[in-house]
């Protein structure tokens with residue numbers, strides 16, 4: 031432990047259960063000396079195990095908020111400042127949901143009502159959160175705000191569906207709000223682009239196991255776990271990264287800069303059945 035967040039106050043959105051990335055971030059933040067408030071939707075708090083986390087992290091409060099509701103967010107930032115006794119130094123936005131994915135609607139058969147929800151929960155909520163915080167002047171100077179994203183915002187991934195569009199919007203909001211918040215309040219705004227990680231949200235993606243294995247084989251350092259992600263978040267909440275803002279920061283073992291890896295190629299070649307190879311075992315490309 032490095033005491034990187036000693037004396038800092040933070041709000042953590044999106045811890046549902048002990049697999050959640052936000053869960054690991056909350057634990058690491060407290061280990062590093064922070065005091066936190068936890069938040070999620072009322073339903074998620076009821077169905078999940080957030081109260082357990084609140085106990086082990088000695089959270090100052092658990093405040094329900096739907097991240098798409100400006101009213102809920104106003105209440106959250108007001109009450110969190112009271113519970114923590116001052117302005118907020120860091121915020122983690124770790125919320126995402128696609129009803130299209132849940133209902134197995136493919137990208138060429140989207141329900142547009144569901145798409146509105148995907149964008150609102152997974153991207154616009156980040157704007158709402160920052161607009162509310164800024165209007166309430168709830169974030170301390172030099173504060174740090176983070177959201178979690180995925181590389182499908184830049185490049186197309188089978189099965190990621192409308193969440194790819196949501197992540198592209200999330201990253202754009204990061205730049206646009208980051209400029210204003212930096213200029214006016216020295217507040218940093220960044221996104222971490224995380225490896226596929228087995229969580230409730232991750233598991234909802236079509237063909238997730240294959241995606242996880244593929245990314246692992248393609249990455250020279252292997253996939254980054256939720257614990258690794260928490261470590262990275264801590265550095266970005268700390269004073270050691272004061273000039274980093276408006277970025278999408280890849281935390282993916284190198285995946286985003288790979289084309290093909292040896293481990294990936296070996297596995298790919300195994301998929302060729304004998305009929306597709308010549309007498310020397312060389313692949314016959316069709």
Ligand SMILES: NC(=O)c1ccc[n+]([C@@H]2O[C@H](COP(=O)([O-])OP(=O)(O)OC[C@H]3O[C@@H](n4cnc5c(N)ncnc54)[C@H](O)[C@@H]3O)[C@@H](O)[C@H]2O)c1
Pocket residue numbers: 043044045046047049050051052070071074095096097098123124125126127151178179180223224225226227228229230231232233
């Ligand atoms: N798991 C992965 O493979 C992966 C990879 C890259 C990025 N991410 C991102 O990490 C973040 C956290 O996801 P996770 O993988 O830990 O899964 P998770 O299912 O544990 O967390 C998602 C959270 O979003 C919350 N949420 C949903 N609707 C909400 C609303 N209206 N208001 C407030 N909260 C709401 C859920 O209650 C849940 O706690 C998401 O933004 C996700 O897209 C995940």
